[in-house]
Amino acid sequence: MKSIEELDVFKLSHEMTLKIYRLTKDFPAEERFGLVSQMRRAAYSVPMNLAEGSHRLNKKEYRQFVGFAKGSAGEMKYQLLLTKDLKYIDENTYNELKSNYERISQMLTGLAKSLK
Numbered sequence: 719m720k721s722i723e724e725l726d727v728f729k730l731s732h733e734m735t736l737k738i739y740r741l742t743k744d745f746p747a748e749e750r751f752g753l754v755s756q757m758r759r760a761a762y763s764v765p766m767n768l769a770e771g772s773h774r775l776n777k778k779e780y781r782q783f784v785g786f787a788k789g790s791a792g793e794m795k796y797q798l799l800l801t802k803d804l805k806y807i808d809e810n811t812y813n814e815l816k817s818n819y820e821r822i823s824q825m826l827t828g829l830a831k832s833l834k
Contacts, residue, residue: 721772722772725768725829726825727768727826728765728768728769730818730821730825731761731765731768731787734794734818734819734822735761735762735764735765737815738757738815739758741815742757742758745806746806749806753797753800756797757797757801760790760791760794761794764787764791764822764826767784767786767787767790768787770783771783771784777833778833781833781834784830784833787826788823788826791819791822794819795816795823798816798819799812
């Protein structure tokens with residue numbers, strides 16, 4: 719089995735985490751402990767759960783952490799919609815990021831299936 723760092727879903731989710739950190743640094747100061755914190759937590763939760771799950775003792779536990787990662791990707795999709803509607807990001811940025819999180823979600827489904 720590949721190391722977690724070699725998986726495309728890990729690479730993409732790490733890349734998206736970096737993008738979310740860069741994006742949210744320009745959000746309004748009043749969002750620092752609210753939306754910024756939540757978005758960053760959801761973003762890094764995806765690769766973090768993949769890393770933790772990959773170090774578990776069996777596939778069942780690993781699969782559970784892939785499920786947690788998928789949940790965080792879903793959370794991020796809503797947070798992106800909210801930030802777009804609050805006018806913190808433009809439509810193009812929203813569409814790009816949403817598309818990437820949809821791709822991550824699909825990849826996580828595939829990974830979970832492979833762990834059955």
